[in-house]
Amino acid sequence: MILFISKSAPFEIHHNKELLDMALAAGAFDLNCKLLLQGNAILQLREQHSQVIQQKDINKTLSALPLYDIDPIYVLEQDLLKFAIDIKNIKLSINVINKPDQTAFLNSASKVIRL
């Protein structure tokens, strides 16, 4: 399994976009992969007003992930707490990884790309 870890906040558009491009391409090539939003990247789950800065809506790209068998999106328990994000308010399919399970989750990947 290839694990893609997004680490950038939503306004760092190109870092996010290029990580998601890679994940979508992996899905299109039928490679087994997962996406983890880590740290500031979890803010990508919040509603965006990307048209204000003439950028594409990251939420829309995240919504397309299930079409490429990248589903659910993984997040870390401590990041949800840090940014006070309640996943009940998020329409995307989210899997929260609790702290004791995080090492095993990372170890389950044969390759990791963190951008």
Place this chain on the structure above:
Amino acid sequence: MNFSICITAHPLDSAQRNAIEYCKALILKSQRISQIFFYQDAVSLASSLLVPAQDEYDAQQQWIELAQSNNIELKVCVAAAIRRGILNEADCKRYAKPQSNLHDAFSIVGLGDFLTTMDSSDKQVTFG
């Protein structure tokens, strides 16, 4: 063991040197490098218009020497390259730009090329 290498750092970032030295060490230890892939800001390293200062480390030249002496392809992501103004002749014509600037030692590839090679490699190492 078979290593896939991805570099995302800007050409002047010290991560370039780290990646080059890492690859040299792999070769010294008789390991195989399946690919060297430039993504994000690292694609600027493939510009034929770079002019490093004479007394400074020339990462581009180091990569080219390493790749040519070990027969490894230097791959550059097409989407990331176009976005940053690194164009081969075909893309130059397609987007009606006045000049191409991809260095001859580098090849433009898609993400699928990188990912399928990475998937069949034993290890993936990213420098960014």
